[in-house]
Amino acid sequence: MFNLMPKIAVFSETTDLKQQADALAQHLSLPVAENPDDYDYLLILTDQALALKKNGVKTLPLVIDFLSGPMTYRRQHASLKRETLARALGLKGHSTDKIVDATAGLGRDSFILASLGFHVQLLERSPIIQVLLEDAINRALPDPQVGPIVSRMHLCKMDSIHWMQQQTIDMRPQIIYLDPMFPERSKSALVKKEMLMFHEVIGDDPDAGELLSVALTCATKRVVVKRSRLSAPLLGRIPSFTMEGSSSRFDIYLI
Ligand SMILES: C[S@@+](CC[C@H](N)C(=O)[O-])C[C@H]1O[C@@H](n2cnc3c(N)ncnc32)[C@H](O)[C@@H]1O
Incomplete structure (x- = not known):
């Protein structure tokens, strides 16, 4: 480290x-x-x-690639029933709710939502992650299968707290999704090398609590926070209900 x-x-x-x-x-x-x-x-x-x-390690470089084998598998097997994230967000097939992924990161969660047919606004504040994400979206756009999916991913390069504070009543999104970095993630023995690298470059998100507080005043229907399975709820704030994913938990706050 x-x-x-x-x-x-x-x-x-x-x-x-x-x-x-x-x-x-x-x-x-x-x-x-x-x-x-x-x-x-x-x-x-x-x-x-x-x-x-x-530098100086054998770890593969971090490239965001929506055309990769694992992402292809994810998109081909994604369904509203199978994706806990989609269920945690309360998404139905015909849903036209505005979804904001306020911690876009490597864009994987947003990609799954876009694969299910939803438009997602991705907010990312790290300039390095922004350019990696933008590069990945641009590379995937010409692909006949993945192009239409990434064209539903609308990247906005800014801090979410600032973005949410700027929304007027009629602009507020129905759903806000948060997956901030947590210090405990980096200490986990199971943490993937890719995540470790990500963590070293962008650091923790010490303002994750503030992000939740502001999100709760901005979303009109629900805020969903991804947490590692055993961690306490963000800010100690008890969610309306939770859903267990394969390796994480979703805390759902109904507005
Ligand atoms: C754990 S990653 C998210 C991973 C993402 N869910 C995925 O599927 O790849 C957290 C990301 O949120 C970003 N982030 C944290 N707080 C933010 C904020 N206030 N505004 C914008 N981006 C933020 C960090 O820069 C980091 O890239």
Whole structure:
């Protein structure tokens, strides 16, 4: 674990991507790596995808890929009945409720909801995760099967607390979903390497409690919080009811 924020730089695999790398580095206020070994993490531009790589370890780079085998399996097997998340959000086939995923992260939960036919507004505040997500959505758009799904994922690059505070009464979404990072997740022996890397780069979400408080004043129907199975409810606030997923729990707050 890094005690301080890790040193991150942008790196292009080939010289013809250099201009794009310079623009990305400027956008993220990161350096361009002249000597990649000087950094803990590299945001690598390749012809195929944008990848986040931890230096000096064998772990595979983090690439968000909605066309990957596991995501294809997830989307092909997703159903309203099978997806606990969809049931926790109270979604029915004809539902036109506005759904906001206020902690978009790697976009996996939103992708499942979009695979079920729903439009989802994804809010993400980490600039590095924003560019990884945007890259993944753009790469998937031309695909005949996945393109229509990712076109239902509407990415908004901003802090959710700020976004929710800006919503006027008629703009408020019916459903808000929260899956913040928790310190205890990183300590779990079971934590996946990918999640660990994610955690090192973006850190904890110490304001997760505030996120819940604001969400409860913004959503008009329900707020759903994903928690690890044994953790206490966020802010100690008892939910209206809970649902157990395969590896997590959903705390459902009816408004
Ligand atoms: C555990 S991840 C979410 C994973 C996601 N559910 C998925 O399926 O990939 C939490 C994400 O929420 C983001 N986040 C936390 N608080 C936020 C806030 N107030 N506004 C926007 N994004 C936030 C973090 O930057 C991080 O990317």
